[in-house]
Amino acid sequence: MRFGAQEFFRGPGQPFTITFGHRVLLPRENHVTLEPNEWSVGKLVSMATTHSAEAPDRDGLQEHFDATIARDQRIEPRDWMPDGYRKTLIRQIAQHAHSEIIGMQPEGEWITKAPSLRRKAILFAKVQDEAGHGLYLYSAAETLGADRADLTTRLIEGRQKYSSIFNYPTLSFADVGVIGWFVDGAAICNQVPLCRSSYGPYARAMVRICKEESFHQRQGYELLLTMMRGTDAQRAMVQDAVDRWWWPSLMMFGPPDDASPNSAQSMAWKIKRHSNDELRQRFVDMTVPQADKLGVRLPDPELRWNEARGRHDFGTPDWDELKRVITGNGPCNDRRMERRRTAHEEGAWVREAATAHAAKQAARAKDGAAA
């Protein structure tokens, strides 16, 4: 495995300085011996196994890993981890990164068509954020030994997936607002718990992303509020966009729990913190009052408040549609992939030119030093 991206200055899930602070500020009564605390338990495990320079046996490593997860501490890049954990993370983080990158397209199409300079600037910033989120996530995947260029190839060759939601078209400017409200709202539901994911670099990338998603959701909702204050035609556009995006947004949380066989393992590893159905329910509960305030109708006849549960009941998404879209037969799958492939290929000369320039500069610097 190549030398992956690093993570420095860290304690378990914390910047190193904070860890050090905890070490120093031991309770007074512990002053005679350094009693193990939550920051030093790793050492205890190591004493229980071996002090020698040789690597402890495989079982010791597994135990150490399990204990770290059980204590709700973070796994960091250079720790030993089971192959399955590494592979699951690479797959999930890559899929997440690809979603951010492909997710630039549906809204990107509206940058030139947005109705004012203000809306253009906002949309530009949002799409740029999506690119940034993709790069934070590729960076996290690289700490696991994955290679960004390889992940890009896998996406372009259709060997890795991205979120089903980006295979739907953006037919009107109201779609830009609804994507911010629903799609970024759903992403927030999904991602806030991931800030406590067991893999440190992934969790830290999610913290950064969640901070920025909030702008995405709010700009979308504000856009819709503005349109709802406009003409009947504008209000109709908003309702139409809501009707088209509601069910695909619910599908973003993935198949129902009983059809999601990998979820249990991911939850045991604390990569995932909540089940698909739980997150979907949270999204519905969060969105219903927002729809009321906005004055739109969510297109689900079964949607109603359930007093006994203290949550909303709602209808079942069309899981066959989700299956179709995931397997490549959604309305825009081909277009999205084609666009990504073209952008990558047409950008090749830029990458090559930059490499050539860097090589030339390096050679000149070397000659200059020799002369």
Add this chain to the structure above:
Amino acid sequence: MSDTIKGDWPLYEVFVRGKRGLNHVHVGSLHAADDQMALTHARDLYTRRNEGVSIWVVRSEHIAASTRDEKDPFFEPSADKVYRHPTFYDIPDDVPHI
């Protein structure tokens, strides 16, 4: 085609000083053709919302790192020196300013 993809830009680690008075902190990594591009990309990627007043970038391969794992005996020497901590010393409560 995968050859051109593999004509890869090297990996850089990025460190950002959030504001004056703070250390540079590692924030992530990125690929760039050279140092100058790494700085520009780091600015665009990690400081879009005034998160930094100064950026360091360094090629990942130039970093030497300590341990493979936190339970490595590398840090053992500091474990048994409790007298390095102020709480090791008993001072009567009525002694001021200490």
